[in-house]
Amino acid sequence: MRCLSIDLDYIMYPDINFYNSLLYDRNPVTRWKKMEHNGYTRMVSKYDIDQSNLMFIYNTFLKSIMKCQSCSFGYEHDSILFELEKHTDIELFHIDHHNDYLNGKHSTNGVRDYDKEFFFMETEGDLDEGNWGAWLEQQGKLKSMHWVGPPEINKGNWNNLISYACTHSNFTAGTKEDVGDIDYNFDHIYMCLSPQYVPQQHWHYFSMFISAYEELTGKKAVIHIDKYGNGARLQKP
Secondary structure, three states, X not given: OEEEEEEHHHHHOOOHHHHOOOOOOOOHHHHHHHHHHOOXXXXXXXXXXXXXXXXXXXXXXXXXXXXXXXXXXXXXXHHHHHHHOOOOOEEEEEEOOOOOOOOOOOEEOOXXXXXXXXXXXXHHOOOOOOOHHHHHHHOXXXXXXXXXXXXXXXXXXXXXXXXXXXHHOOEEEEOHHHHOOOXXXXXXXXXXXXXXXXXXXXXXXXXXXXXXXXXXXXXXOOEEOOOHHHHHHHHOO
């Protein structure tokens, strides 16, 4: 099963590097209000998109839905699992500013501890939009995952994560310049808004993808508002 996974936050490079880890809030509207009112050097309204990244994901999306009309949309990326949980041998082509394999939220002695994150995800259902790729691996569903990410990949910034992921999965990574010819014959296409990482003035691009899908296929878009990770965490209690 081949799946194209696209996150709209991919268009926010390089400005996303200014705010990526600042004032994170589960409520995205609250987060952007905090960003506006806490005196950061760049106002949220000034955050720009990378036009070439937008064209890359839009062209990839359009060419793919011409061959595959199975498509869904979601607010946060772990909602892709509502579609993928019923499949096996999943081959992911994942375009995103973030890797979504593991997010490195645990540390030991100041160093990101991917083993700890892997452990808590497996034993406590600690699943979210940043580690659903590893969850698919744990469930025996992931055949391969290729991450198309920011230029920092080729600068060595993600070497530790990529090396760790490669020991557990058939995981590869590169930039859009490394991709070459894309096989657009996907079995499912998923598009994510990621409102915590895309400023509100750019949310309309998400609607642009939905409109394109509905116009070209004549189908009503399936939009997942809920987080899959919420259910995973609540299974333990």
